[in-house]
Amino acid sequence: METxxxxxxxxxxxxxxxxxxxxxxxxxxxxERLALMGHEVHFFTRGEGDDATINGVRYHYCLPYGDNVIExxxxxxxxxxxxxxAHDTPPFDILHFHDWHxxxxxxxxxxxxxxxxxxxxxxGRHGGNFGGWWEFQEISGKEWYGGYIAKAVTTVSxxxxxxxxWLYNVPEWKVTVIPNGIDPDAYRARVDPGEVKKHYGIHPxxxxxxxxxxxxxxxxxxxxxxxIPEILAKRWDVQFLFAGTGxxxxxxxxxANGLPVQFLGYVSDEDHVRLxxxxxxxxxxxxxxxxxxxxxxAWSAERCVVATDVGGLAENIDNFKNGxxxxxxxxxxxxxxCHLIDDPAYMQKLGRAGxxxxxxxxxxxxxxxxxxGVYRDIPLAGRDEDTWDG
Numbered sequence: 133m134e135t136x137x138x139x140x141x142x143x144x145x146x147x148x149x150x151x152x153x154x155x156x157x158x159x160x161x162x163x164e165r166l167a168l169m170g171h172e173v174h175f176f177t178r179g180e181g182d183d184a185t186i187n188g189v190r191y192h193y194c195l196p197y198g199d200n201v202i203e204x205x206x207x208x209x210x211x212x213x214x215x216x217x218a219h220d221t222p223p224f225d226i227l228h229f230h231d232w233h234x235x236x237x238x239x240x241x242x243x244x245x246x247x248x249x250x251x252x253x254x255x256g257r258h259g260g261n262f263g264g265w266w267e268f269q270e271i272s273g274k275e276w277y278g279g280y281i282a283k284a285v286t287t288v289s290x291x292x293x294x295x296x297x298w299l300y301n302v303p304e305w306k307v308t309v310i311p312n313g314i315d316p317d318a319y320r321a322r323v324d325p326g327e328v329k330k331h332y333g334i335h336p337x338x339x340x341x342x343x344x345x346x347x348x349x350x351x352x353x354x355x356x357x358x359x360i361p362e363i364l365a366k367r368w369d370v371q372f373l374f375a376g377t378g379x380x381x382x383x384x385x386x387x388a389n390g391l392p393v394q395f396l397g398y399v400s401d402e403d404h405v406r407l408x409x410x411x412x413x414x415x416x417x418x419x420x421x422x423x424x425x426x427x428x429x430a431w432s433a434e435r436c437v438v439a440t441d442v443g444g445l446a447e448n449i450d451n452f453k454n455g456x457x458x459x460x461x462x463x464x465x466x467x468x469x470c471h472l473i474d475d476p477a478y479m480q481k482l483g484r485a486g487x488x489x490x491x492x493x494x495x496x497x498x499x500x501x502x503x504x505g506v507y508r509d510i511p512l513a514g515r516d517e518d519t520w521d522g
Contacts, residue, residue, distance in 0.1 A: 136225045136507065138166060139216060140175045140189075143208065143233035147186045148179025148193060154425040155251050158288075158312045159230045163189045165313070165500040174219055176212040176234075192219070202270050209236035216241070226507045232271055235278040245510045248282035249310070250275070250296050252422040256443070259350045259419035276300040283510050286310045286503070288423035289444035295422075308506050311444070312423050313499035316490045319432035321409045328410035329371075332394060338369045339473050342411035342435075344404065344426050345418075347378030347395075352417035352440065357384055358462035359417075359469065360391050366470045375399045375407060408433040413472060413479060417465050421445050427455075428494050431486030436479040438468035448493075454485035 144150045146160040160175075167173045167188030179193035194211035198204030212234065216224075228247045229238050232254070238246060254271040255262060262268070279285055279302040286308050287293040293307050326336025334340060341363075345351045353374060363370055372393045374384070385395060399407065408414070414430040416439035423444035430437050437455040439445040449455040456471060458464035472479050492498075 135170050135172065136166075137172045137222065138163075138174070138507075139224045139227045140173065140177075140230070141212060141216075141227065141234040141237055142175065142177050142230040143205070145175055145177045145179070145191065147184070147191055148177055150178050154312070154423075155231060157425065158251060160189075161313060161315070161496060162500060162503065165496045166504075169500065174216075174224070176215055178208055190219075192216075201267065205233045206236055209234050209240070213237045213240050226510065229278065229282070232274040232278060235274040238278055238281060242281045246282045247284045247286060247506060247510070248278045249286045249288075250279075250292055250422075251288055251312075252292070252420075253295055253299060255299055256292070256295060256420040256422055257350055272299070279306075282306075284308065284506055286506060288312050289447055291443040291447060292422040308502075310502050310506065311448075311494060311499060312425055312428070313496035314425070314428045314432055314490060314494050315496060316428075316432035316487060316494075319405055319408060319429050320434070321405045323406050323409045325410040328406050332373065332396075334371045335369070338371050339367065339412040340371045340373060340410070341413050341415050341469060341473075342407055343372070343374045343376070343415050343417070344407070344429070345376050345416075347374065347376050347380040347384060349380065350418060350420050351376075351378070352419050352460070353378075353380060353384055354387075355417040355419075355440075355460070355462045355465055356415050357387055357391075357393070359466035360393065362463065362466035363469050363473070364392070367473050370469075370473060373407065373411070375404065404429075405433070408435055411435060412476070413438060413469065415465065415469065416440065416445060417460075418442060418445065419460055424448070427486075428490055431483070431490045434480070434483040434487045436472060436482040437486065438465060438472065440465070448489070450485075450489075452482075454482050454489055456482075 140163050142159040144156040146156050163173045163175050164187045174190045176192045183192050192215045196204050196208035227244050230249050231251050279300045285306050290309055293309050296302050329336050347353050375396045377398050414435050414437045421443040440460045441457040449457050451457045456468040458468040
């Protein structure tokens, strides 16, 4: 296998002071897996401190500025292009951009061998709605332009592929579906579920429904909140934990009205894994979900899921085999939870089936080989394509 020199451009990583959502683990773990395979990987991102090599990946940081997110990302692009050029000897083989934030850097480097990965779209981040405000239009325009100039485009699911082609007229021949990978063993832990529940003031035998994710309209925490009274009417002792932060938290707390709900805010990776392995069921009530890292995380912990029938969730869940899919409605979410909550053996069966699917389809070793196939199919300047086997 010929080794490649790869440049990742991403506005966040797991090894910087800036981490927002699922983009950081997706890009970071892919870079680390490629480095483990012997490729030279440089990761250009924002963050404080000096450049560093972490888990085989060489990180190059900048501290952008700007009065709004558009100006902020413009200065970030300019800074990271300068950093890129300082390390472009010998030249990079592939430049891999993640989402819209660094499209202006992609523009400057558009004559190189470039890949743009859509982890979501601005339309999708607003729950499948168009926005007329300036920021929405600017970001959508950058997504369109990035898809236009990149040599190859990847999406995290078939639904996101369809969305990108529909929104931005990206030709199908240019787009490859590469799901997000996961290390399933990192989500499995030996815990006493009763002790974990007691830590949160919950009776050790009470069933717990867990929500993990941003408390935003896209992720649908309000739909789960609206479903809670109907769930309690069937099973009075169910408890609900919401792990995550977001702009809907105040609203959600205001509607809790004495319900058995706790808002945990940000939780550490360790606590996240403990919660996954202690809960009885994971609810994923998203209005739009390009892929759904929370799904593969729950499956890795052998936890059953009730999820809305959208995006990557719809594609990856085999209904009643490794989870329950329901329409994007609170009464449907309530039905899904009620269908499972009194049958622990059935929930365990679905959770085990989910882990098997993770092992077959979503392990990083599988996903990384597929991404290398995308790199291989881009003409490599100065190389004999017939001799590179990926």
